[in-house]
Amino acid sequence: MYRVIGTAKSRSFRVLWMLEELGQPYEHIPANPRSEGVAQFNPAGKVPVLIDDGTPITDSTAILTYLADRHGGLTHPAGTLDRARQDSLTQFLLDEFDAALWLAARHSFILPEELRLSAIKNTLRWEFEASQRTLVHRMGEGPFLMGEVMTVPDIILAHCLDWALIARFPVVETRLSEYLDRMRQRPAYRRAAAG
Known part of the structure; x- marks a missing residue:
């Protein structure tokens, strides 16, 4: 176990x-x-x-x-084009979503107060919104990020969107808001959130 x-x-x-x-x-x-x-x-x-x-x-x-x-x-099998696309989306989310949210958190409550730069959060919000527009163009047709199959980047994206809302980073793309609503309805999501 x-x-x-x-x-x-x-x-x-x-x-x-x-x-x-x-x-x-x-x-x-x-x-x-x-x-x-x-x-x-x-x-x-x-x-x-x-x-x-x-x-x-x-x-x-x-x-x-x-x-x-x-x-x-x-996941898609290693060595396939679908896996390459999956890994590319994962890296995009880590670079553009997770990194912005983590940097904002560090400058909000993690770093010592004298090292925090509150103004950086405005730049990070702007970048986060721009990244959303880019991601929407990369999304497949279907309920998940890559289309009909849920993959690792779906878990990362939904978590980042949840985190963004808590951090007051607006989710400006309707397609992403609708996506998050669907993901939150998944029984596995609800069980994990309850734990």
Whole structure:
């Protein structure tokens, strides 16, 4: 059985949701970043940490990719053009969505107050909105990011859109708002959010 370390209000949600989608059993340990329960497995103190057979795996995207490949779900096969497109979308979301939200969080409450630059958040919001327009042009036809099949980037995108709304980064593209509404209705999403 997998163990997932990290609160559901962090990127750990991505891992919990993935495991729910895959129907895999897991134990959830809702530890905060940099707490003792996290630092023993990840010296950086970051969550999530997935423990599989005694081995810790860190970084939410690495964990999602590992689980998708291991269980053959929410992914296209390695070495295919669909997988290349999937990986490209994953990288785009990490570079353009996740990075902007993380930088805003660092300048809101993570960095020491004397190092925070509140004005940077206006630039990040502008970039986030521009990235949404780009993403809409890359979306496939169908209920998911790539079309008819849910994949790893769907979990990352929906989590980032949730995070954006909490951080007061507007979701300006109607297609993305509708997408998020659909993803929130998924039973696996709801089970992960309840944990």
